[in-house]
Amino acid sequence: MTRRPPQIDENPDGVDLPLEPLPGHSSRGRLERVLRRGEFAVTAELNPPDSANAQDVYERAAIFDGWVDGINAVDASGANCHMSSMGICALLTRMGYATIMQIACRDRNRIAIQGDVLGAAAMGVGNIMCLTGDGVQAGDQPGAKPVFDLDCMSLLETVRTMRDEEKFLSGRRLTTPPAVFLGAAINPFAPPFDFRPHRLAKKIAAGAQFVQSQYCYDVPMLKEYMKRVRDMGLDEKCFILVGVGPLASAKTARWIRSNVPGVHIPDAVITRLEGAEKQKEEGKRLCIDIINEVKEIEGVSGIHVMAYRQEEFVAEIVHESGVLKSRKPWKREPGLDDALVAERLDHILHDDPSEKPVEMVRDASATSSE
Amino acid sequence: MVYTRFSSLFLALHPFWSAVGYARAEKPVKFVERQVKGLMFDCRMCGQCILSSTGMSCPMNCPKQLRNGPCGGVRANGNCEVEPDMPCVWVKAWEGAQAMRNRQAILDVQKPVDQSLRESSAWLRVTAQAARERENLRSSTA
Numbered sequence: 079m080t081r082r083p084p085q086i087d088e089n090p091d092g093v094d095l096p097l098e099p100l101p102g103h104s105s106r107g108r109l110e111r112v113l114r115r116g117e118f119a120v121t122a123e124l125n126p127p128d129s130a131n132a133q134d135v136y137e138r139a140a141i142f143d144g145w146v147d148g149i150n151a152v153d154a155s156g157a158n159c160h161m162s163s164m165g166i167c168a169l170l171t172r173m174g175y176a177t178i179m180q181i182a183c184r185d186r187n188r189i190a191i192q193g194d195v196l197g198a199a200a201m202g203v204g205n206i207m208c209l210t211g212d213g214v215q216a217g218d219q220p221g222a223k224p225v226f227d228l229d230c231m232s233l234l235e236t237v238r239t240m241r242d243e244e245k246f247l248s249g250r251r252l253t254t255p256p257a258v259f260l261g262a263a264i265n266p267f268a269p270p271f272d273f274r275p276h277r278l279a280k281k282i283a284a285g286a287q288f289v290q291s292q293y294c295y296d297v298p299m300l301k302e303y304m305k306r307v308r309d310m311g312l313d314e315k316c317f318i319l320v321g322v323g324p325l326a327s328a329k330t331a332r333w334i335r336s337n338v339p340g341v342h343i344p345d346a347v348i349t350r351l352e353g354a355e356k357q358k359e360e361g362k363r364l365c366i367d368i369i370n371e372v373k374e375i376e377g378v379s380g381i382h383v384m385a386y387r388q389e390e391f392v393a394e395i396v397h398e399s400g401v402l403k404s405r406k407p408w409k410r411e412p413g414l415d416d417a418l419v420a421e422r423l424d425h426i427l428h429d430d431p432s433e434k435p436v437e438m439v440r441d442a443s444a445t446s447s448e
Numbered sequence: 449m450v451y452t453r454f455s456s457l458f459l460a461l462h463p464f465w466s467a468v469g470y471a472r473a474e475k476p477v478k479f480v481e482r483q484v485k486g487l488m489f490d491c492r493m494c495g496q497c498i499l500s501s502t503g504m505s506c507p508m509n510c511p512k513q514l515r516n517g518p519c520g521g522v523r524a525n526g527n528c529e530v531e532p533d534m535p536c537v538w539v540k541a542w543e544g545a546q547a548m549r550n551r552q553a554i555l556d557v558q559k560p561v562d563q564s565l566r567e568s569s570a571w572l573r574v575t576a577q578a579a580r581e582r583e584n585l586r587s588s589t590a
Contacts, residue, residue, distance in 0.1 A: 229514045232560040
């Protein structure tokens with residue numbers, strides 16, 4: 079079988095297979111490698127489909143190809159029902175994508191969650207993000223029973239125990255522990271502000287190795303937070319990715335501010351959007367400007383782009399902000415053998431060639447006698 | 449703090465509790481505990497009280513029952529994401545912890561709640577445990 083040369087951070091035996099374990103690494107995934115090499119990482123959030131069609135997931139992932147180091151599969155974010163993070167990860171891992179599987183404590187108890195962690199790791203999920211989850215009141219089914227058996231902190235500790243001590247919360251042994259890189263969320267933009275850096279310290283103590291922040295629209299506030307984080311030495315114990323995203327219009331910004339829990343949008347941002355002729359364009363510009371400021375902050379290891387329903391802009395935003403420098407993240411490419419088949423099919427379907435042996439011989443002799 | 453003194457008083461009463469039997473004491477003590485803590489802290493009888501490490505603000509009143517700090521949804525005015533008119537339990541806890549002697553306790557990572565301890569007396573459990581530790585210490589030094 080013909081093969082194309084493997085890309086960086088790719089298993090030569092198959093894109094869907096785990097990478098060689100490296101010393102000091104918890105996972106066998108791509109994201110951890112990028113971060114530990116000290117490269118500025120980019121992750122993005124996939125908008126989960128309201129469908130049972132695998133193609134919907136693949137199409138939504140394909141627009142990130144070559145631009146991101148990891149794709150977040152959200153677990154009913156905002157308490158709205160969508161395809162599960164487990165389902166999305168099952169589809170994406172078999173195509174070789176690096177997934178960050180989110181687990182929210184809102185919908186499942188400790189028995190279900192520990193089972194899912196094993197299943198996810200077995201499928202090739204390299205990164206698990208532990209979240210408390212939005213309250214059920216925020217979503218489309220406010221009558222649901224909120225579970226919250228664990229909280230994000232005890233969830234982190236549970237998965238870390240499974241990975242490092244090779245046992246369930248109950249103490250029962252695991253035969254193969256889940257090799258996952260552990261993530262958590264931070265929100266530097268919500269009160270009580272004094273507590274927030276301590277809370278990050280707590281998450282690190284519970285097992286967090288990387289964190290992704292809530293949307294950042296207030297850079298001075300982030301700088302203040304990061305200063306305290308550096309003073310506590312937390313940026314050396316954990317990779318910090320700052321959440322960013324384009325706002326489609328001033329109206330959307332206002333709606334998000336009053337309806338999405340935990341998102342802080344200063345008035346200056348809304349004024350800037352209102353003053354622009356093309357608000358959508360300005361929203362994208364604003365996002366790039368924020369990234370340019372954020373990437374210079376000491377202790378920031380990457381960005382997490384949440385371009386809800388504007389996912390097609392992610393490539394542009396990442397490109398124009400220049401955060402990748404000249405680096406090219408992994409991109410799903412066909413193998414040489416697949417490429418040959420595709421070329422041949424293309425020829426048969428579109429060039430309308432004659433495939434009859436007699437005619438083929440005649441054509442060949444005609445071209446050689448010319 | 450009052451609470452520390454209170455727990456040492458409870459521990460001093462250990463001979464009494466063991467004479468009566470912890471199991472028999474459970475019912476009346478639970479009744480008193482529920483009334484007292486219910487009145488003062490809106491106690492939910494989780495049976496594994498951590499008020500002393502949450503600035504005396506009961507984390508079981510958080511709609512998400514978070515025992516390790518505030519979620520990311522706290523409103524700008526310091527109120528709860530789920531109940532807009534209620535101040536965030538953890539904003540209160542952080543303020544409360546600043547006034548306490550052991551203000552570092554709020555930074556400890558808490559284990560998940562053991563649901564099988566619901567509706568039992570945390571006072572008696574802590575006292576019995578402390579008494580056991582004290583005895584272990586005595587027997588090991590003797």
